[in-house]
Amino acid sequence: MEFVEGINKKEICGLKEMLQKELPASVQTEGAVHSVRDMGDVIFIILRSREGLFQVVCENEQWETLPEKIREGMAVRVNGQLREEKRAPHGRELALKQAEILSVPETPLPLAIDKWKLSASLEAKLNMRALSLRNPRERAAFRVQEGLTRAFRDFLNRQGFTEIHTPKIGARGAEGGANMFRLEYFHQPAVLAQSPQFYKQIMAGVFDRVFETGPVFRAEKHNTKRHLNEYTSLDFEMGYIDGFEEVMETETGYLQYAMEFLKEHYQEELDRLSLKLPAADRIPRVRFTEAKRLVSEKYGRSIRNPHDLEPEEEQLISRYFLEEYGAEFVFVTHYPSKKRPFYAMDDPEDPRYTLSFDLLFRGVEVTTGGQRIHDYKALTRKIADRGMTEEGLEFYLDAFRYGMPPHGGLGIGLERLTMQLLGAENVREACLFPRDMNRLTP
Amino acid sequence: MEFVEGINKKEICGLKEMLQKELPASVQTEGAVHSVRDMGDVIFIILRSREGLFQVVCENEQWETLPEKIREGMAVRVNGQLREEKRAPHGRELALKQAEILSVPETPLPLAIDKWKLSASLEAKLNMRALSLRNPRERAAFRVQEGLTRAFRDFLNRQGFTEIHTPKIGARGAEGGANMFRLEYFHQPAVLAQSPQFYKQIMAGVFDRVFETGPVFRAEKHNTKRHLNEYTSLDFEMGYIDGFEEVMETETGYLQYAMEFLKEHYQEELDRLSLKLPAADRIPRVRFTEAKRLVSEKYGRSIRNPHDLEPEEEQLISRYFLEEYGAEFVFVTHYPSKKRPFYAMDDPEDPRYTLSFDLLFRGVEVTTGGQRIHDYKALTRKIADRGMTEEGLEFYLDAFRYGMPPHGGLGIGLERLTMQLLGAENVREACLFPRDMNRLTP
Structure with a gap:
């Protein structure tokens, strides 16, 4: 034998x-x-x-x-x-x-991949991904991306988090029915998960602290430089928090860890891409309304939508904090309740706002997070107040019915984080095989 | 500030x-x-x-x-x-x-989760997953599963593999159109990936060695104790191999590493579950036809299907190698070409068989792998010989047209591996939120 x-x-x-x-x-x-x-x-x-x-x-x-x-x-x-x-x-x-x-190849290469910097349009690079990535500079971006993912898991494991795998096919989506891809699942209507939100929350009741790194699917009709219809989400959820500040602290800890991790394990790729890593030792935090006011005053831009940040405002907020504090990251906190999902915890001091945040990195939102409602009555009340139905949410609500610790968490868009780190113009540069409204191959 | x-x-x-x-x-x-x-x-x-x-x-x-x-x-x-x-x-x-x-919970718990061993049917446990997993013994299984996944990534990173994220929505599946979930993607027909097969192969042309841990989707109409319609696949693909033996060697190396990793980091969970880890120091390998003959002779079972292994035969093969060699793992090699996908490399010494293998663990197949065809002409010839069309395979074939190294790889079903390690009766025990023909929630 x-x-x-x-x-x-x-x-x-x-x-x-x-x-x-x-x-x-x-x-x-x-x-x-x-x-x-x-x-x-x-x-x-x-x-x-x-x-x-x-x-x-x-x-x-x-x-x-x-x-x-x-x-x-x-x-x-x-x-x-x-x-x-x-x-x-x-x-x-x-x-x-x-x-x-x-x-032995069948045909000579149609791209000069041996050039230091590949000379091809984004469209051409994406169409010939298997080939364009053979250029060492092109592929280095995805080594850096690997480093960001490894650092995320590594850091969270050290902090007592457990990795979970939650289903991508489900009967109903995490944040209502909009923007969901629909499919037929053995003669039942089903959807693809927009996020692991509900699952990671109920698993915080099991493992206290959980994370997942996996694909999420959004049928958003946005064909912009920063939207993908399928992307990798770095999610975590943590129990026994005293406030949403702990979620921001944990993300800051991750970013600090990740930058050191990249220097230690991916220096060659950083050099190849001439990347300058951002400082993450201290990240300013500013309230949503205050951020709007600051940029409106400094840059003379009128506030058009008081309930949300327009992409241009995100850019200006980042510019403001770079100019005033030399900061490349900024937490914007207390988003309006109207613009956050039902499970977001309202600020008891002013329930028009939530205990939530986005992280902006060089002008682009790369994270959304916050504290969640953990009390069953408060949660069902909010669902009712919004005119939503509990149908399809039973398994989620059950976890709360039987008791959940106070908790909060976040989701980081891996491709957006990579894109901003690379200084890329388009999020598709930071995705091996992007999916957008027009692109289903390769 | x-x-x-x-x-x-x-x-x-x-x-x-x-x-x-x-x-x-x-x-x-x-x-x-x-x-x-x-x-x-x-x-x-x-x-x-x-x-x-x-x-x-x-x-x-x-x-x-x-x-x-x-x-x-x-x-x-x-x-x-x-x-x-x-x-x-x-x-x-x-x-x-x-x-x-x-x-504060709204309602008392309907399950006695404080019992050492949870007394509930699988059906009840799955229906109340958020609750049943609060039993420490139930949740320990998923800590062990985390360990298997961490060990996979950790081991492969040390071996020079790069982690990739490949799309789950695509225009066509890795292994033909059967058993695929279909969806509409912005008015285009699309499918969910059955495996990252094509993508990981072409990425072996970029990074030499790649791996992915992510969900795969199979619309198989099998409602058995070992089938899930969505599961987590541990995949790798490695270039510059001299034979498919290197793929088996790498898997063996992983299993050895994983068992040590579990002992080092998850001993408490192993104790709680009274798990005895299998030895992976040397894993017997046996040819498909030889394995059939051995069990047919020893257990007096006639060979009904010469081209495939029936589940009962897999059990008998495992029993044989346990009895004869004390082995709980066994590699069955050289599966018939007919039963392997077009990209499998045929054995030059006998092209009725392929340079491929399955790994059986305590009676259940937990891995399929092998060497792939890397020559463009050989690949297109095989596609033609099978009466298949190249349509939809263009991006895949392009990688070969411009040259690919010899390569091979495998896919491990994480839930099956966990199930067998746990000694569970049903693969659903090893999946947080299983998806089967009847189960789409929670």
């Missing part, structure tokens, strides 16, 4: 290993052929692997003896002498001895 | 902290009132928090002075003297001095 006993380390030298090895050394490495440049006497082959790019050099005579010529788009495994070469990007190169062709 | 500066440590003593504190100590703690037992002179209050249960004791005289009587389902914050008490579960208890009621 044969057994599988775990990972067998292969004799393949990764990029980082090649940069550390004592020279000269005989090594074997592998990768995709990123570019081939024929200089006459020598041919330069740039190999791309998950760790980056590395230069392989082949003397012309050697090149002639190769059974099959190496060309762009191939996957290869090469043997050779690792040696110092001051002019090579890492100060080292591999002098090719043998090459094994692992895979 | 006010600022949020991160987490302010509250003066709340968690369970673990209470168990370590020098005695006697004056502490404040909080939790849900799990049970109240009035013994005449004293009242025992068991508090439930994310860390477990703790006994609070209240003298009758003290009890009479409380402004509101503590009862089950409340959330409370209590002050008192922490002291030794040999008869208490942890050898310690808190003598109550003051209590603050944070939340």
Whole structure:
């Protein structure tokens, strides 16, 4: 009988290993052929692997003896002498001895992915995502995104949160029936979850503190630079809070942790993208009405909608706090009750406003959160006051009927957070395969 | 201006902290009132928090002075003297001095969640999920599930994998059009992803090694103890493999890592559930046809379907390897080409079979994986041979047209893996809010 006993380390030298090895050394490495440049006497082959790019050099005579010529788009495994070469990007190169062709492309690449900065429209990049992301700078954005997600889970695990997986198909949505994708589920009408809101709340009654990182679906008819119809939401919900301030404190703690985490684990990607990370050591907080007043005064903009922030106002609020306090994040608190869902807790001192907040980051809202109503009577009263029905909410209300701790939480749009960190113009730059009103493929 | 500066440590003593504190100590703690037992002179209050249960004791005289009587389902914050008490579960208890009621339930609990083992049917437990999971033993299962997921990501990150998020709404499914949930997407027909198969493959051309942990959707009309119509899939895909054995090696490495990870971080939950973890140090591998023959011979069962394994055969194969080798996992390899998707790589030595495998764990298939075709011509030929159309597969095929490394991967059903680890009878025990043909709520 044969057994599988775990990972067998292969004799393949990764990029980082090649940069550390004592020279000269005989090594074997592998990768995709990123570019081939024929200089006459020598041919330069740039190999791309998950760790980056590395230069392989082949003397012309050697090149002639190769059974099959190496060309762009191939996957290869090469043997050779690792040696110092001051002019090579890492100060080292591999002098090719043998090459094994692992895979051969059918067609030459239609995009010059070996350019430092990919020269293509967003539309073209998205249409050829599998290809455009082979450009190291393009793919670096998604490594940074991974870092933001890992840091979120890592930080929350340390704070005693438990990860949950809640259903994406349901009988009714978290925030009413609008903007939901509908489907037929074995002859029953069903919808896709707009958020894990109800589930994470009732799970706060089980684990005290929970989080989820997963897709959410919004059938909003907004085709803007900051809307996606499917996105990844970083959600948490925490029990036993004394106020919604604790939710903001936890988010601030996450952001502090994430920035350090990126520096520690993703410095190469930060460098490649020339990213300057924002300070998150202290984040100003300002009331909704006060924020409106401040920007209206400073920038001479009249307040048109007293109940909500227009995108331009969000930009101005961020500008204000950057100019006045050097802050790139700002919490805007106490949103009007009218504009928040029924489960938002009203401010007992002024019930026209809620104990809730948005986090603005460089002019864009990246988080919505707040304290929730935990008292059954208060919750059912609010539902009735809004003229809503309890139908479809039974499982949610049951958790409250049998007792729930005071709690609050938030949802962070991962793509928006990434977009703002990257300084991208369009949220689609921060989504591997975006879904918008017109885009259902790739 | 006010600022949020991160987490302010509250003066709340968690369970673990209470168990370590020098005695006697004056502490404040909080939790849900799990049970109240009035013994005449004293009242025992068991508090439930994310860390477990703790006994609070209240003298009758003290009890009479409380402004509101503590009862089950409340959330409370209590002050008192922490002291030794040999008869208490942890050898310690808190003598109550003051209590603050944070939340009051509307109705007494309809389930005796304070029993060691919850006495309720699966149906009742699922219908009252928000409540039944407040039983510490019930919720422990999902802590173990968290551990399996964390270990998956942690292990793969260490192995150089990058986490990706792929769309769940798409124009066409990964494995043909059958068993897909359909929806309307802004007047276009769309489907929910059955798996991230195509996306993870093309991303192996970008990051070499990728993984995803997310929901998948299968409209299969199977209402069995091991089927869910929405579940969490742990997927990975790795490039530059020399054979599908490397995929099995990586899974074995994961399982080894996961078992150690559970022991290190979830021992309390393992104890609570009396779980015995399976050995994963070496996992036998057996060819599909050989496995069929072995169980047919040993257990006298005739081979009815030579192209697939029936559930009973999977059980017998597991039984065989447990009896013969003491193994609780077994890789069954070389499934018939007919029963594998078009992208599966056929065995060059016998193209009736594929370079693929399933992992059986205690009688149930928990993983399907294998090597994929990476050559464009071979892939399009297979599509043509099967009488399939390339329509809708353009974005997938493009990645191959421009060159893909040899690669393979797998998908693990998280709920099935959890179910088998728990020794549960039904996969629904291992899903917070299961979706099956009849269940769309809670």
